[in-house]
Amino acid sequence: MGISTARPEPGIAVVTVDVPPVNALPVRGWYALADAVRTAGADPDTRCVLLTAAGRGFNAGVDLKELSGGGTPGHRALVDVNHACAEAFSAVYDCPVPVVAAVHGHCLGGGVGLVGNADAVVASDDAVFGLPELDRGALGAATHLSRLVPQHLMRTLFYTSRTVTAAELHRHGSVWRVTPRPGLAGAALELAREIAAKDGVLLRMAKAALNGIDPVDVRRGYRYEQGFTFEAALGGVGDRYRAAFTAGRPGPGREGI
Template sequence: MGVCTSRPAPGVALVTVDFPPVNALPVKGWYALADAVRAAGRDPEVRCVVLTAEGRGFNAGVDIKELQRDPGHTSLIGANSGCAEAFAAVYECEVPVVAAVAGHCLGGGIGLVGNADAIVAAEDAVFGLPELDRGALGAATHLARLVPQHLMRTLYFTSRTVTAAELHAHGSVWRVVPRPGLLDAALGLAGEIAAKDGSLLRLAKAALNGIDPVDVRRSYRFEQGFTFEANLSGVADRVRDTFGKEGSP
């Protein structure tokens, strides 16, 4: 259980997340993920990183139970900072990052794939931000990189999900494949990228980030300020305490 890195092919680092049962990451998990992605990107032998997960789904966001066990705000602050670091690590990784997504990709998962350079998804993958049902706000910055503006707002306000096929139609998912073939498809794309000159790839990644119209780190941190406001006002606890109860969203 945790985050591990392997080398399945020349020039490719595979970062795998495994926090059963649903990959809802604790505070330490977000930081471990950030460290793994940054370390892979710094390795001069790596020219592409593939980010994937074991188990039922790619990512279920923050471990809400960890927040509920904390009577103060230590876990909330840790989760917010950890998410910011993990999302930034993907975006700022020195080499391209391919996200290989199966099952659910929710909350913080959107922050990860929204900051990735390419997405390969299994046919059963679903993407969404259930933040309003969980007493939180954030990652609209990253959802806006996957779908058009009005669809992003509708998904955000309703907590609905979209399928991999729908995102493929919008051009944000590169390929949709049967789940058993997901890793092979992601590694195939990563291998194609890794065949390029490593120094030029790093320059290309920096150049593309440099012309991005949105500062994703600053935009996400702005969103997080409203999460803190919701917590200080008591709104977040009121909504979060319904999580997992019968009849809750």
């Protein structure tokens, strides 16, 4: 369990997240994922990184129980987790070779941050993507969702905390292929293999060039969003929503807003 890296074929590094029960990552998990992706991409023999997950779903975002555990004074826990997420997202985006995300089940919150920063996405037909941030007293990753869906749909999904299916994202062109769950690993590896067949030097140039012309500044966008997460925490509303979620209670509604 944890974060592991395998090399099933020449040129391909598979980074797998396995943090039961739902792949909601604590601070150390986000940093471990960032380290794994960076290490894989730094290897001159790597031409494609495949990001995948074991268990019930791809990623459930931040481990909110860690935020609500009370073990870190003040708002240090929130600052720590946001820095950790930013490191993982940047590791995927800045990976010097293409990153293919293989998504099954739930892809929520920080999971959207990872997938939105990937170069290509393959998903199983049971995959759903969404940002429940407003229901958890936070903001963030709309920057990355905007790389997956058109602007107005992104806003509707963010305001409502609704999810969107892999098939819908395929229609928008952000998911390369949708496959039945048993065929996900094979379909993702097939795409990674096709990418890894290219010249490694040219692939790294291509990744740098595409990042250089990207219309979305993912670093600045995510950092800006997180300022509002901190504001919500300082005002108390964020803590109330997180406490309700971890306790299994309905959110506090408009109280205090």
